[in-house]
Amino acid sequence: MAITSANQLELLQTAEAVAREKMIDPSLVIEAMEESLARAAKSRYGADLDIRVSIDRKTGKATFTRVRTVVEDDEVENEKAELTVEQAKPYLDDPKVGDVIVDEVPPVEMGRIAAQSAKQVILQKVREAERDRQYEEFKDRAGTIINGTVKREEYGNVIVDIGRGEGILRRNEKIGREAYRNGDRIRCYIKDVRRETRGPQVFLSRTAPEFMAELFKMEVPEIYDGIIEIKAVARDPGSRAKIAVISYDNGIDPVGACVGMRGSRVQAVVNELQGEKIDIIPWSEDMPTFLVNALQPAEVTKVVLDEDAERIEVVVPDEQLSLAIGRRGQNVRLASQLTGLDIDILTEEEESKRRQAEFEERTKLFMDTLDLDEFFAQLLVAEGFTSLEEVAYVELDELLVIDGVDEATAEELQARARDYLEEQNKKALEKARELGVEDSLVEFDGLTPQMLVALGEDGVKTLEDFATCADWELAGGWTTINGERVKDEGLLEAFDVSLEEAQNMVMTARLQLGWVTIEELEAQAAAEAAEAEGDAETEEARA
Structure with a gap:
């Protein structure tokens, strides 16, 4: 097939048709055609040549050109596409490095194989453009609710038609034992949108806590308007959930607004979540008070908060223990998720x-x-x-x-x-x-003899050894592993040394040894303060 005037207009018509069908920019289709024609020309004139094709967007005329670039004498790698300044003089009046020589070449006759190759290039480019369009459309919709139609089910995962693309609802993101048939309407939360080799992947969820928050935002105008804010959500999908809310208007009860007249608002959310029971509780800045609310309907006698360990101890009447814990530990587990604290429940007798x-x-x-x-x-x-x-x-x-x-x-x-x-x-x-503890450590201010024994038993015997310790190695702390908080025992934890005290002692030791200077510490502190201030401003801007 030759690119003649007979089929020049057909090129533009084809590009327009493909673009309309795939809902992409026609220029992208034309660019794919230009690339496919350039490949066909290279197979005819030689793969080493830099052949380029330009299709006129108005007439559809395809122009084939050979491009050669002027380079330094010792940088010529491809003699078919590059030439030196001396070699360029017959073509240019005053050639310089970087100049290009463009020569028009005759259009090529496309055989069957070349035409098939061109078709594959165009299809590939169109697929890529379609994927980019889908990704751009859905990437900004992450964190919102979308309505879709069930297309099919694959290995327990539900493929959902969400308009100009497909979303996947994994089996672990479904509520309980939800079952769907082809054509069923479904409402989901867009949890994540990723650009992958097989195309953009839109991951949906019905179990995410954010799904419940967004449903309440749709049902409660005060939340949408910002008068009421959802501070925390904890869910046992399909069974029970707790949601903490706060009102910024003293005249509006946040719990009552979310419940609605005769429970109409909360019931609409419950129906969407397959009957999931929802406890709506008032949020409080005072953590013990918040926890007492979170453990409802159980009554709490006493609360002891350990902020360093991020643990909280709750004392309940003996007859309230089972209610506080809940069926299979559900109530205390949800309260723990809501507050972000590990909760220990004791009876008054214990x-x-x-x-x-x-x-x-x-x-x-x-x-x-x-x-x-x-x-x-x-x-x-x-x-x-x-x-x-x-x-x-x-x-x-x-x-x-x-x-x-x-x-x-x-x-x-x-x-x-x-x-x-x-x-x-x-x-x-x-x-x-x-144990071998040296005088340099014995004379260090802030360490008691008992602390020295604990350090010596762990091999910390000199001031240099002490200066290499991390603050958490001395004071202890907590590490989150696979979602569970694990205790890190500190060498001086038994002596109630705080993380800040441990950090100050280590820095003092490094100063005495000359490893750091006061100026460096002050500069570091200033940088950390500036970074913290910047983070605070960013959070404020987001809010």
């Missing part, structure tokens, strides 16, 4: 037994170390004293409030406590030296 055990342990400590009778030791514990250090170094007035304790008795108590602690420190220091 907590009472634990408190009694702690009371007895501390009583025995004071009896053994201070040579006190049981009654006097119990008085100290009852007044809130938990360690010898508190007794030894507390203000004298705090001991005098104990019944039967006068100034002389208080001074004697403190003297006994200090003598015992000094003896323990002396023994610990001797043990640390036996």
Whole structure:
């Protein structure tokens, strides 16, 4: 087939038809045609030649040209497409490196094989353009709800027609044992859109917490308008869910607005989620208060929050334990997801037994170390004293409030406590030296003899060893592995050394050794502060 005037217009008509069918830009189809014709020309004139084809967008005329580039004398790699400045002089008046020589060549006759190859190039380009269009259309719709029609089911995954493309609803993203037939209408949440070799993949979900949040946004105008905000969602898809909401208008009850008149709003969401029961609770900045709300309908007697460990301890009446935990641990699990904290639930009886055990342990400590009778030791514990250090170094007035304790008795108590602690420190220091702990670490400010023993037993024996430690290695911390929080034991964690204190000690050691300078630390702190400020501004802009 030759590109003659007889079929020039047909090229444009074909491009227009393909573009309309695939809903892509006609120029993309023409560019694919130009590339396919250029390939055919190279097979005729030689693969080393730089043959280019240009199709006039108005007339459909195809122009074939040979392009040669002027390069340096020692950079000629392809003599058919490149030439030196000297070789270019017959073609150009004043040739320079980078100039190009364009010569028109006769159109080619396309045989059967060349025509088939051209067709494949065009189809490939059209497919790529179609994929790009689909990706551009759906990438900005991630995080929204879309309506579609079930096309087919493959190995438990549902393929959904979502207009100008297809989405996939994986089996683990379906609610319970949902079953769909071809042609069924379905509403899904666009969880992710990825550009892959086989084309853009639109991943749908009906189990994502965000799906529920978006459904409420559709049903509750106050949420759509920003008067009410959904702060957290936790779901056991198809069974139960908890959603925390807050109102920025004192005149609007966030829970009541989400429930609606006679439960109409929440019921619409429940129906979409196959009968999933939904607890709507008020959100609070005070975490213990929020947790009490999250554990509803169970009653909570006491809450103890450990912010460092991101754990919270809840005490409930004995008869409320099963309700607080829920069927198969569902209630406490959802409350944990909602608050982002690990929750330990104790009954009042269990907590009472634990408190009694702690009371007895501390009583025995004071009896053994201070040579006190049981009654006097119990008085100290009852007044809130938990360690010898508190007794030894507390203000004298705090001991005098104990019944039967006068100034002389208080001074004697403190003297006994200090003598015992000094003896323990002396023994610990001797043990640390036996372990090989050097004076450079012994004389480091902030480390007690007992800490030195703990460090020495782990091989940290010099100031250099100490300076190489990470703050979490000393203070301990938590690491999330496969979605579960795992405890990292710290060398000095038993001595209540915080992460910030550990970091300060390590930095001080590095300063003393000359590994860093104060100027470097100040510059680093300034950079971190600037980065934190930038992150805060970004979050504020997003909000």
